[in-house]
Amino acid sequence: MNTEPGNKDFPEIALAIRDLTVALPKGMERGYAIEGVSFDLHRGQILCVVGESGSGKSVTANTMMGLLPKAMKISAGSITLENREIVGMDAEALRSLRGRVVSMIFQDPLSALNPLMTVGAQIDEAMTAHGFGTQVSRRERAMELLTEVGLPEPELMYHQYPFRLSGGQRQRVMIAMALALEPTILIADEPTTALDVTTQAQILKLIRDIQRRKGMSVMFITHDFGVVAEIADSVVVMEKGSVVEQGSAEKVLKSPDHPYTQRLIAAVPHLRGDDRRSLQTAHSAPLLKVRNLVKTYTSGSLLFRTRRVVPAVQDVSFELAPGTTLGVVGESGSGKSSLGRLLIKLMAVDSGQILFEGQDIVTQSESEFRKLRPKIQMIFQDPFASLNPRMTIGYILTVGPMAHGMPARQAREEARALLKKVGLDPGAYDRYPHEFSGGQRQRIGIARALMCKPQLLIADEAVSALDVSIQAQILELLDRIQRETGVSMIFITHDLRVASQICDDIAVMQKGRIVEQGPPSQIFTNPRSAYTRELVAAIPGESVQSLQPEMAGP
Incomplete structure (x- = not known):
């Protein structure tokens, strides 16, 4: 009997990866994005692939989908997907599998969805590409999918553009697109990372319910062992491109063997x-007193009866x-x-007071508030978007304090000292934002906020x-x-x-x-x-x- 995983003698295995190695371009920190990766995804189960950024989780998923960038090449290994060997398959054959046999939910739905196409058009496009049904049947299928993923008013959602939807709603649209052709394998790449806890819980429940109802196999990529505890049947732990541990969710969560797995579990905030x-x-x-703060957003037109009023902040005091x-x-x-x-x-207040050190900054003009700006600083959510990619870290840290009168020499000395304080090498001063990881960029954002001694x-x-x-x-x-x-x-x-x-x-x-x-x-x-x-x-x-x-x- 043939004992190779993934063939007809082992129908319980939907996906088998063996000794997969993907090479990185020369000059990178390491030679391989992933090296010698092997694991199985069993039919009808949820496999969580866990690891930090740079561990090779997403590279593994993109390799399965045939979505590797041109600079990265498969140098060894095998991917058996529903008894088909993916490695070496031509582009046309791979395209026929995407969506129909294996489908993917991407991490950032806003960048993955086309901003110029309605939700309905994007779901229809996925089905049209595989010659599914007529225009009428595709529309009916899209409505059915929008209802299945729990979106309100499917008729309205069908005609909406992605920017009009919330993060959770956009993620549901991505799931609807991924399910359009009822694939046997679903890959979910960090689908809940930036979502709030209630939306995250809803998305996890939705994926789990759909998986059980349709008997799909799910490869769920995450860095959060809290999510693993909620959804996984089995777990693969990756570090720096290699699999360091794998087993049942209960075994890995309750008695992890590898020190890296133990560190990841210990780092989960409780x-x-x-x-x-x-x-x-x-x-x-009190340093700050906020009294009855109100801010309302308005959009649309009264003339065309599209006026929309959203009360963003209502009578907030603390x-x-x-x-x-x-x-x-x-x-x-x-x-x-x-x-x-x-x-x-950064926005005008409709009504209320913000008393900072006894001064109401709401009533101050921009020129009056300017001298207080160094005392109130912000650390932004996305450190890459908030750092100018064309400026060195040194310039980013010193331009603000120097604009408020700090001598250039003092600003440079304090910037280097702050880089050390936030855990970065002072040599980072002359480098650019793209040369740093997400965590390092966030440290730079913190250093920038601290430069003015707020x-x-x-x-x-x-x-x-x-x-x-x-x-x-x-x-x-x-x-x-x-x-x-x-x-x-x-x-x-x-x-x-x-x-x-x-x-x-x-x-x-x-x-x-x-x-x-x-x-x-x-x-x-x-x-x-x-x-x-x-x-x-x-x-x-x-x-x-x-x-x-x-x-x-x-």
């Missing part, structure tokens, strides 16, 4: 049941003491980021797109910097696990309003709002019952 040791001194006056951190949590669209932009005057830092989803291990390092860095400098922070995040690690107080936002505010011990172990309870219940791999008090502070 809800803390206690309160953080605060730097606040007794009877210190105080922030020196040296403390207020976490602002909530789903996408809750008003978190809008609040952060209002606090730093009293208030606003961190807008500063760790949401980072690997859990890098995330843990950045949180530790922010905590250490706060304890060294006494800076106050507004920490905006959709991840309640992260908020519990670093925040003294937490404000929960829903539809522009603060529905609950209090210390982590109250918010996470005894939430008063039904909405807060929903957020806590939606955290992957976590429950309120599993909370254990930890020692405050790192």
Whole structure:
């Protein structure tokens, strides 16, 4: 009997990868993107491929789909997909498999969807490419798919453009497109990384339900072991292009053998049941007071009856003491980021007060507020988009302080010292943003924010797109910097696990309003709002019952 995996004698294996090696161009840090990778995806199961950025997870998936960039080549190995050998297959044959046999959900749905085509046209295009049905039957199938993935008003969604949808809705459209031709294998590449906890829980449930209903095999790529605990049947752990551990989800989660797996599991943030040791001194006056803040977005036209009014921030009030951190949590669209932009005057306030050191900055003109700008700094969500790719790190760090009067020599010295403080080599001063990883770029963003010695830092989803291990390092860095400098922070995040690690107080936002505010011990172990309870219940791999008090502070 033939014992090769993936053939007719072993029908339980939908995908078999053996000794797969993909070479990188010369001059890179290592010779191979992946080297000697072997694993099986069993029929009707969910296999999670876990690892940090650069571990080779996405390269493995793109190799299966025939989507490797031209600079990367398969140098050895085999991929057997439903009894077909993929390696060496011509482009036309590969194209016939995509969507029909194996389909992929990409990490960033906004960049993967065509902004110039409606949702319906994009689903129709996938079916047309494989000669599926008539125009009428394709439209009926698209409606059926939009309903199946839980999108509201399928008729309306069919004619919408991607930019009009939320992140969760765009991800559902991607899933609908991937399911259009009912593939036997579905590859999901980090489909929930940047989503809030409730949307993430919905997407995970949706993928799991569809997989069970249709008997599909799913290869789910992630860096979060919390997600693994929620969805996986089996697990493959990758590090620097190699498989270091694999086995059942229960075995890998409960008794991991490899030190790298143990480090990844240890780095996953867990809800803390206690309160953080605060730097606040007794009877210190608030650094920031926000009173009845209101911001409303309007779009469309009254004339054509397309006027749309969205209340982004509604009657928000809170105080922030020196040296403390207020976490602002909530789903996408809750008003978190809008609040952060209002606090730093990147948007105009409709009404209300923002009292910084007793001064109402809402009423100040831009020229009046200019002298306060160094005291209020922001760490942005996407460090690559917020760093000018044409400027060196040194210029990025020094241009702001020099514009506010700091001598050039002093600015250069402080920039190099800050790079060292945030864990980077001072030699980074003369390099460009593209030469750094995501975690390193976020450290540069933190250094830039600290250059002006601010009293208030606003961190807008500063760790949401980072690997859990890098995330843990950045949180530790922010905590250490706060304890060294006494800076106050507004920490905006959709991840309640992260908020519990670093925040003294937490404000929960829903539809522009603060529905609950209090210390982590109250918010996470005894939430008063039904909405807060929903957020806590939606955290992957976590429950309120599993909370254990930890020692405050790192």
